[in-house]
Amino acid sequence: MHLARLQLQFAGAVYRTLFSLVCVGLAFPASCGTNTNEPVYPLYSIISPVSVPAIVAIAPVSAPEIANPLRYEFDVKYYVTNREENFIGYNLYISSSTVASNGGYVGISGEPWLVTGVAPSFSHKNNEVSTLSSALITRRIDNYKPAPSPIAFQYCEIYYFRLTAVVYNGLESNASPQVAACAATSSASCPVGTPCNPGS
Numbered sequence: 001m002h003l004a005r006l007q008l009q010f011a012g013a014v015y016r017t018l019f020s021l022v023c024v025g026l027a028f029p030a031s032c033g034t035n036t037n038e039p040v041y042p043l044y045s046i047i048s049p050v051s052v053p054a055i056v057a058i059a060p061v062s063a064p065e066i067a068n069p070l071r072y073e074f075d076v077k078y079y080v081t082n083r084e085e086n087f088i089g090y091n092l093y094i095s096s097s098t099v100a101s102n103g104g105y106v107g108i109s110g111e112p113w114l115v116t117g118v119a120p121s122f123s124h125k126n127n128e129v130s131t132l133s134s135a136l137i138t139r140r141i142d143n144y145k146p147a148p149s150p151i152a153f154q155y156c157e158i159y160y161f162r163l164t165a166v167v168y169n170g171l172e173s174n175a176s177p178q179v180a181a182c183a184a185t186s187s188a189s190c191p192v193g194t195p196c197n198p199g200s
Helices: 002-027
Strands: 055-062 072-078 087-095 137-141 158-167 179-182
Touching (some): 055 158
């Protein structure tokens, strides 16, 4: 008799809980698994305290001073747009493989391109902010990996560039949208089968 009463009390508690959940579901309807045209980004990307920079353009440049007609470097063009009080510059990331469209929101693997070995790649202050055409900054990137053990860009290879803004405590912004560039003045000049000219 006692066991039967406990079973009835337990069943009643379960039904009350289910009824409450149904009521909450009716009051606040949810749409689980709904497809949208917008990518879903992690919460931290929305509340990042450091603004995301942008690359204006990447231009391949032949390096005749190296006496190698197949040697290419890149000019990275950008504006200083970060106004954070503790902003100290931008880190440049270079990859030979692409990332997903939301890759800038899930972090960057690898190390930043540091010509002096000390971050940031490009030092700036927030009082340099400007988007005037005269304020466009161009930085020559001479190697895929900088000194002391430089690795040159490979002819007819595609490279992907991203910037992050850095503040003095080492915190970085999410990455900028990637910009791809071919290590050649024209992809048509590259042999068929190379990344810049895969052919049909």
